[in-house]
Amino acid sequence: MNYKNFPMVPRVVFGRGSFNQLNEIITPKRLNTKAPFIFLVDDVFKGKAWLTSRIPLSYDDKLLYISSEEEPKTSQVDAIVEGIILSIKERPSGIIGVGGGTIMDLAKAVSIMLTNEGTASDYQGWDLVKNPAIYHVAVPTISGTGAEVSRTTVLTGPEKKLGINSDYTPFNQVILDPELTKDIPKNQWFYTGMDCYIHCIESLNGTYLNTFSQSYGEKALDLCKEVFVNGKLTAEESQDKLMMASWHGGMSIAYSQVGVAHAMSYGLSYLLGTKHGIGNCIVFNYLEEFYPEGVKLFKDMMKRHNIDLPKGICAHLDDEHYDTMIKVALSLEPLWENAIGKDWKKTITYDRLKALYQKM
Amino acid sequence: MNYKNFPMVPRVVFGRGSFNQLNEIITPKRLNTKAPFIFLVDDVFKGKAWLTSRIPLSYDDKLLYISSEEEPKTSQVDAIVEGIILSIKERPSGIIGVGGGTIMDLAKAVSIMLTNEGTASDYQGWDLVKNPAIYHVAVPTISGTGAEVSRTTVLTGPEKKLGINSDYTPFNQVILDPELTKDIPKNQWFYTGMDCYIHCIESLNGTYLNTFSQSYGEKALDLCKEVFVNGKLTAEESQDKLMMASWHGGMSIAYSQVGVAHAMSYGLSYLLGTKHGIGNCIVFNYLEEFYPEGVKLFKDMMKRHNIDLPKGICAHLDDEHYDTMIKVALSLEPLWENAIGKDWKKTITYDRLKALYQKM
Numbered sequence: 022m023n024y025k026n027f028p029m030v031p032r033v034v035f036g037r038g039s040f041n042q043l044n045e046i047i048t049p050k051r052l053n054t055k056a057p058f059i060f061l062v063d064d065v066f067k068g069k070a071w072l073t074s075r076i077p078l079s080y081d082d083k084l085l086y087i088s089s090e091e092e093p094k095t096s097q098v099d100a101i102v103e104g105i106i107l108s109i110k111e112r113p114s115g116i117i118g119v120g121g122g123t124i125m126d127l128a129k130a131v132s133i134m135l136t137n138e139g140t141a142s143d144y145q146g147w148d149l150v151k152n153p154a155i156y157h158v159a160v161p162t163i164s165g166t167g168a169e170v171s172r173t174t175v176l177t178g179p180e181k182k183l184g185i186n187s188d189y190t191p192f193n194q195v196i197l198d199p200e201l202t203k204d205i206p207k208n209q210w211f212y213t214g215m216d217c218y219i220h221c222i223e224s225l226n227g228t229y230l231n232t233f234s235q236s237y238g239e240k241a242l243d244l245c246k247e248v249f250v251n252g253k254l255t256a257e258e259s260q261d262k263l264m265m266a267s268w269h270g271g272m273s274i275a276y277s278q279v280g281v282a283h284a285m286s287y288g289l290s291y292l293l294g295t296k297h298g299i300g301n302c303i304v305f306n307y308l309e310e311f312y313p314e315g316v317k318l319f320k321d322m323m324k325r326h327n328i329d330l331p332k333g334i335c336a337h338l339d340d341e342h343y344d345t346m347i348k349v350a351l352s353l354e355p356l357w358e359n360a361i362g363k364d365w366k367k368t369i370t371y372d373r374l375k376a377l378y379q380k381m
Numbered sequence: 382m383n384y385k386n387f388p389m390v391p392r393v394v395f396g397r398g399s400f401n402q403l404n405e406i407i408t409p410k411r412l413n414t415k416a417p418f419i420f421l422v423d424d425v426f427k428g429k430a431w432l433t434s435r436i437p438l439s440y441d442d443k444l445l446y447i448s449s450e451e452e453p454k455t456s457q458v459d460a461i462v463e464g465i466i467l468s469i470k471e472r473p474s475g476i477i478g479v480g481g482g483t484i485m486d487l488a489k490a491v492s493i494m495l496t497n498e499g500t501a502s503d504y505q506g507w508d509l510v511k512n513p514a515i516y517h518v519a520v521p522t523i524s525g526t527g528a529e530v531s532r533t534t535v536l537t538g539p540e541k542k543l544g545i546n547s548d549y550t551p552f553n554q555v556i557l558d559p560e561l562t563k564d565i566p567k568n569q570w571f572y573t574g575m576d577c578y579i580h581c582i583e584s585l586n587g588t589y590l591n592t593f594s595q596s597y598g599e600k601a602l603d604l605c606k607e608v609f610v611n612g613k614l615t616a617e618e619s620q621d622k623l624m625m626a627s628w629h630g631g632m633s634i635a636y637s638q639v640g641v642a643h644a645m646s647y648g649l650s651y652l653l654g655t656k657h658g659i660g661n662c663i664v665f666n667y668l669e670e671f672y673p674e675g676v677k678l679f680k681d682m683m684k685r686h687n688i689d690l691p692k693g694i695c696a697h698l699d700d701e702h703y704d705t706m707i708k709v710a711l712s713l714e715p716l717w718e719n720a721i722g723k724d725w726k727k728t729i730t731y732d733r734l735k736a737l738y739q740k741m
Contacts, residue, residue: 023399024398024399029389029393033386033387035591035636036384231396232621232624275395276395
């Protein structure tokens with residue numbers, strides 16, 4: 022196959038309040054009364070009745086609150102899957118993730134691991150999944166990661182931080198209800214929105230780009246600028262547009278890849294547990310040499326929104342730490358090839374990455 | 382369901398030369414050796430070995446050349462379906478449409494009518510189809526209609542020109558190979574491209590619009606401008622971008638509708654058989670009162686590309702003819718409601734439409 026036969030999310034609802042349609046949407050997908058739906062819900066919503074009271078639990082359905090404080094791990098996926106298998110008699114009717122990138126990635130991975138043997142870490146890589154996942158649904162509550170539409174679920178495993186990239190990864194259904202993003206703390210809104218912005222810069226400046234991905238990336242970038250630069254939108258318009266930016270930004274990766282910021286941010290995350298959104302920002306802030314215009318506008322947006330990034334997060338690291346981070350970053354070959362070209366190894370050296378990390 | 386749960390095309394390939402992957406893509410979908418694939422191919426490609434030699438026929442597969450000189454009809458769908466049923470023993474493995482909007486709409490309708498009883502005209506309307514269609518694939522060879530991604534197939538029936546709008550209508554697979562559009566005659570390129578442009582203007586100026594549809598419509602419009610206004614693209618870039626404009630333009634209709642030009646163009650087409658692309662242009666040219674900026678830019682693009690539209694096509698019509706056209710146009714209530722608002726009947730009168738048609 023010269024060109025990827027890209028799997029798109031086959032069903033999508035968009036609209037303020039569309040979360041109320043969840044029951045109507047999933048009911049026809051219930052296999053039988055003993056095959057429950059499992060809801061993975063970000064635990065920031067614990068006790069938030071405006072959201073939780075609208076989760077339609079029936080029969081043996083289960084709601085699992087999950088912390089998104091840490092990046093999702095393969096061990097976490099394995100534990101959730103084991104818990105599900107031990108507590109119910111039949112294979113679930115579906116997995117519904119209600120949350121941000123972490124929860125959505127867990128929902129994807131759990132739905133895959135319910136039909137595939139072994140541990141989630143066995144499937145980190147490209148096209149290793151053998152059996153179709155069970156029905157899985159995303160209800161994003163924060164915008165920017167593109168996890169709702171991508172064919173990957175990025176997990177930290179025992180040896181690497183790497184996605185399960187497969188045709189079975191994408192959701193069967195996405196519910197885009199921008200109203201659900203109304204209570205996000207400002208910093209998190211910014212960091213996650215910048216995940217989308219950085220996707221776009223990396224995708225649009227990459228060597229893999231084709232017109233399909235370019236058209237999505239350009240639109241996502243335009244929407245990011247409307248939200249983060251122009252500042253003339255109402256709160257609702259801003260929520261709506263950032264949700265669409267995330268969607269198009271995710272689609273722009275179809276025939277493209279992310280780049281330097283993601284590769285280096287994965288290193289930070291693997292070693293220090295740095296969350297993806299803020300990690301991307303910390304790295305991107307020092308990447309003028311790779312993305313001069315993109316970094317300039319990024320700094321401008323930080324100023325507009327009074328964002329102070331943490332500084333000196335690598336100050337206490339020793340050589341062994343740097344080795345670990347740089348090994349993870351350099352292992353993401355497609356990202357470097359997209360960013361720099363086929364001969365990336367000539368210019369992307371251990372010392373160059375170390376010098377960059379030391380600034381952060 | 383307050384918001385439509387929109388069915389997206391679940392698989393898409395984009396790339397110059399991706400048509401060569403057709404065999405690899407459809408082979409796993411073959412039900413058995415007696416269940417053939419039926420290829421509906423625009424008869425302009427008859428004898429064009431550069432395209433036809435790449436159509437992968439195996440076992441009892443059939444290639445039917447179909448003229449796109451006329452707009453697709455319900456009777457034509459019924460005849461193709463009957464021919465298929467009479468000539469083969471098992472239900473086909475799939476229908477593959479290779480052509481423009483006419484061929485793609487026929488492919489959709491035939492795939493629906495192979496699993497649904499009665500005549501195609503029984504299903505003209507919204508959500509009347511009962512059973513899933515058989516597997517169907519689009520290979521567009523001209524860009525602009527959005528038929529490759531829409532949930533409708535527009536047919537002229539005994540009583541009306543109206544789409545079969547259903548969740549079973551969208552293709553299961555689309556192959557976007559911009560190279561296939563290289564030999565289009567200039568006028569047809571322009572008229573079909575303008576179908577996309579006019580979609581966008583109608584969608585973006587409509588009352589149904591939401592942020593989802595707006596984001597796709599804006600991107601399609603930007604791409605149309607790159608292709609038809611800026612004039613700085615290579616032939617290949619122009620083909621690539623117009624194919625993506627068509628795709629995004631089709632998606633923009635998800636939560637929107639077309640408007641005045643499409644409603645009136647359907648009237649022309651029903652009575653005179655005017656093809657959709659040129660019919661839209663003929664109508665749109667006189668719609669300044671509804672879309673002032675859109676029509677201004679349209680006239681500018683006509684000038685840039687030396688397009689002369691036919692004039693006086695309604696000159697010979699009598700009152701009965703006008704009655705027929707206006708009845709068809711006014712019957713498309715969602716289009717008028719989108720264009721004008723819920724109270725459209727107050728301002729869109731028989732006489733107003735007649736006066737407009739008389740100019741054409």
